[in-house]
Amino acid sequence: MSAPAAGTHQADESGQGERSDGSNQKPRNASGSQESGQWRLLHPLVLVEDAIDGVKSSVSLIIAAAVVIFHFNPPHWVIWAFGAFVVVCACLIAPMVGYFSTRYRMTGESVEYRSGIVVRKHNIIAYSHIHAISSDEPFYYKPFSVVKLNIASAGTVAADMQLKAVPSDVQYELEHLRHARVSAQSSQASAQEGIVAGIGAEASAIVTGHVRPGASIEEEQGHGEMLYRASTADILLYALTDLRFLAAFVALIGLLDRIKDVISERLFDEAASRVTSVFTSGTVVVIALIVLVVIVLMVASVVNSMLQFYGFEVWRRKDDLVIVRGLLTRRRVTVPVNRIQSVGIRQSVIRRMLHLNSVAVALSASHGEDDDGDSTSISLLPVIRQRELIETIARVLPQWDIPNPQVQRTSRHLTRYLLFLPCMMTGLAVLAVILFAVLRHDGMALLWALLPLAIGALWCFFRWIRGRYEGFQLLDDKRIIVSGARGFALFWVVTRRSRIQSVERQTTVLRQRRGVERLTMPLFVYSGETELRFSVIHQSQAAQLQEWAMRVRS
Structure with missing residues (x-):
């Protein structure tokens, strides 16, 4: 804007x-x-950065042009002259023009x-x-x-x-x-x-x-x-409980699958046979290999967290919060307190078992690119113990006056509505596999039924945990706490009524007779939880939230 x-x-x-x-x-x-x-x-230092960027961008141009030029077999001085011209334009002329303009x-x-x-x-x-x-x-x-x-x-x-x-x-x-x-x-x-x-x-x-x-x-x-101020122990705790290293492991497996498209089939088969021989050499070797991979990923997580959060500090200066962090690249973000749109508290599975939380604030704007390319979230407290959470938030954001949440569960006695669809789809998939095995007279094909059963079980678990933790608490006429689940992570977010843009209520014919709805309230935020969502909610609670948010009775 x-x-x-x-x-x-x-x-x-x-x-x-x-x-x-x-x-x-x-x-x-x-x-x-x-x-x-x-x-x-x-500052003139921008000339150096632009020159380096120019070299990177001109490499592909030089290679493409070289392929075309070599087709005509020109003299060597033409090739060198063209390369020098591209480099001078990209590394000298373009940066100078950009700098002075x-x-x-x-x-x-x-x-x-x-x-x-x-x-x-x-x-x-x-x-x-x-x-x-x-x-x-x-x-x-x-x-x-x-x-x-x-x-x-x-x-x-x-x-x-x-x-x-x-x-x-x-x-x-x-x-x-x-x-x-x-x-x-x-x-x-x-x-x-x-x-x-x-x-x-x-x-x-x-x-x-x-x-x-x-x-x-x-x-x-x-x-x-x-x-x-986050201590080194806090940052290590954040790194060791960060589940993103598991995502990195999955990405690594996907990368290995792509290697066969780059190298020859003979080399790939030879490498695959060696890996297979290692895995068949004994259980101890396999366990040692898995432990080694986990250790390497955790070390990478620790290094990444240190680069990102080393020296993490939160300061108050006048009406602003100043967040300072970073090891090699020192980052400083100044956020006016009155620009904070919502406060979100998250717990992954591991952090929930250890009674740890992460706190972030959301704005209606980006704040520059983060270490991992993220330009949306602002981490206020990377990791903090449950017993210190409310006290620390009160010290950092006293204007929000956030209490211990005591939410009303919106899906109480309504879990069956969440589980109906995944159970039905899983049953149909299993029946399809059984029918296929019977028609083919292939008993081994029945093992494929394990795949939809596993997917269906995971789907049901996500629906069940969402229904167990979704709820809300109206703090006053202007603020609300909403809790819920996204995948394996639990969260609760505090926001103001003025941030809610609209109220959308959905239901079906069967659910309407039983007074069951789905409620969504989009928020005017750029990051974090961009909407308040209740998968199943009683009609009376939906009407209460609509009247509170929009000042409109149903």
Whole structure:
């Protein structure tokens, strides 16, 4: 979601440096905010990154062109000249053109970004529209005090503004400007136009008086309060209870299956025979091999978790939460508390047995790409013990006032409606296998009935656990707790009534007679649980939720 086009006009009238068309204009404010409104270049380090990206992108072009050129058998100097031309264009000319045609600036009302020569792009995000500010500081950026800055507005990643390389103090400057602007708007909503016009100078004065380049959170804000710090033991516990390493194992098996498409059939058969001989050599060898694979996957999980969450800290600074983490690449995400749309608590099977939880917050915007490519979720507490959960959430998010949940189970005495479909489909599949075996007079074909039985049992288990844990609790007139299950994981989410977009109630003719429905309430969030869903619910409870959410009686 981009800011209104009027943002550019407002920025110029408040005296924030140049106009959007590039013409110079002196600020009207005598105190001067020209420095904060000037267009700035990115850090020259972006030239190195763009050159490396250019080399990567030009490799495929060079290979494809070489295949065509060699067909005509040209002189060697032509081939070398073409390769040099592509490399120079990709590694020198394109980065230089991109560098000098890209500018950004921060005015009293918005942050602006423009780029391009032929196709010119001018992106404006008003401070009041910013949902999160995140920065990445790779280890090779640290000596230069440079970060990659991502400014998230509401909506998809396309609504974000990405500054590839800027001085690290730009993030603090932007946070101060945003906070000053939002505070001024909330406290002076009924002020006259002349008073509002001075906000830009006030915000700029705050920045120039307090921001120091390269300052850490603790140094830059002495009154900042640390709310939570994950120890190394916590991160190890997170890694060892993370079930994603099992998904990596399944992906590895799938990759091995694809190898036969790459190597020759003879080599694949030879390797397969050797593996088979190892597995048939004895039970001890097979167990040792399985244990070795599990250890390797767990070590990989520990390394990945350390890279992602080492030094994990949550700070409160004014009305913002600041989350800092990362080993090689230090990541810092600043989230205004009033932009948090929901709070989600999850438990995998292993973590439930160990009484552990993970807490994440959801926004209505992305926040930059994560270590694993995720640009949606914001981990607030990677792993925390059950007995410390409510106390820690109360310390980190006191505005939400989250209690221990005491939900009403919506599927009480209704589990049979959830199990009817998987049981029926499983029975039909087993009957089909039996019929096939009888017609073929093949008794061994009956073993295929085990496959639909296994799938059906897993389907029934997922339905049963969903029915066992789905429920809700209305905390007050504005907040709700909803619990449920997704696969093997349990969750409960806390959100506000204003985030619910609609109420959708479904039923069948048979269920309607018995007062049984299915209820879905989509949420205005970008990540996490994007809807509140009840697979089966009593009609009276559905009417209660509809009246609470929409203020409409059924």
